[in-house]
Amino acid sequence: MSDEVNTSRRGFLKALIGLSAVAAVGGIGKSAVQSIVTPSVGLSGFPETMLYWIDPASPNSAPVPLKVSQFAVMSPQVWVYYYPLSDEPNFLIKFPDPVPAVPVDIDATGQIFNSPPGVGPNNSLVSFSAICQHLGCIPPIIHYYPPNSISQLPSNVQSSLSAENKKYGVIHCNCHGSTYDPFKGASIITHPTQRPLPNVVLSYNSITDSVFAKKLVGPTVFGHPSDLSGGNSISNLKKTTLINMSSA
Numbered sequence: 001m002s003d004e005v006n007t008s009r010r011g012f013l014k015a016l017i018g019l020s021a022v023a024a025v026g027g028i029g030k031s032a033v034q035s036i037v038t039p040s041v042g043l044s045g046f047p048e049t050m051l052y053w054i055d056p057a058s059p060n061s062a063p064v065p066l067k068v069s070q071f072a073v074m075s076p077q078v079w080v081y082y083y084p085l086s087d088e089p090n091f092l093i094k095f096p097d098p099v100p101a102v103p104v105d106i107d108a109t110g111q112i113f114n115s116p117p118g119v120g121p122n123n124s125l126v127s128f129s130a131i132c133q134h135l136g137c138i139p140p141i142i143h144y145y146p147p148n149s150i151s152q153l154p155s156n157v158q159s160s161l162s163a164e165n166k167k168y169g170v171i172h173c174n175c176h177g178s179t180y181d182p183f184k185g186a187s188i189i190t191h192p193t194q195r196p197l198p199n200v201v202l203s204y205n206s207i208t209d210s211v212f213a214k215k216l217v218g219p220t221v222f223g224h225p226s227d228l229s230g231g232n233s234i235s236n237l238k239k240t241t242l243i244n245m246s247s248a
């Protein structure tokens with residue numbers, strides 16, 4: 001991905017962050033937040049897209065394929081990539097233990113979907129939409145809190161966490177307090193969200209230690225008529241580059 005594209009997306013994200021923050025403070029409703037997503041062509045199917053990154057050890061180098069073994073376990077950095085549309089950011093999180101597939105409840109509809117298991121050398125890499133399913137806030141307002149950051153969460157959220165939540169961390173949205181369990185398919189821990197985060201199905205190539213996004217499962221990405229429409233496709237369907245939103 002070029003610097004120009006990165007810059008453009010950062011600008012777009014900052015605009016979204018500003019509007020999301022205004023929505024949180026000013027009580028702007030769901031329809032207003034949705035309206036900032038410009039409907040456009042979309043895609044006819046999910047591409048298989050390799051994840052790239054700029055190796056933090058070589059910050060001035062070009063993006064290279066991500067090596068899963070080199071990706072930090074429970075990183076405090078907010079790692080996000082866009083897939084399959086350029087306004088659909090997704091988290092990438094690696095755990096120290098294998099992540100099982102589990103049934104995930106969608107409170108809003110009463111439906112259940114099966115989360116994909118973790119992938120990678122330890123079956124521990126997972127990915128979720130980074131758009132909050134309540135009113136659409138995006139990173140870094142919503143982000144992953146590893147275990148050593150749990151103390152930063154509001155006390156009512158901390159009191160809702162299980163021992164497993166505290167062991168593996170949670171995804172929390174600071175707009176209105178929704179909390180999701182990234183070790184259990186981004187299922188709901190605290191409301192007001194009525195939907196878990198959409199899950200990205202990943203695949204792993206053990207020979208190259210690389211990872212691919214293959215499709216999304218679960219609820220539709222917030223603010224989109226479908227996961228494949230409501231925005232423009234990423235510029236290169238063969239690759240998408242991780243962005244460290246902690247420093248955006």
Ligand code: FES
Nearest residue numbers: 132134135173176
């Ligand atoms: S947008 Fe309301 S909790 Fe995230």
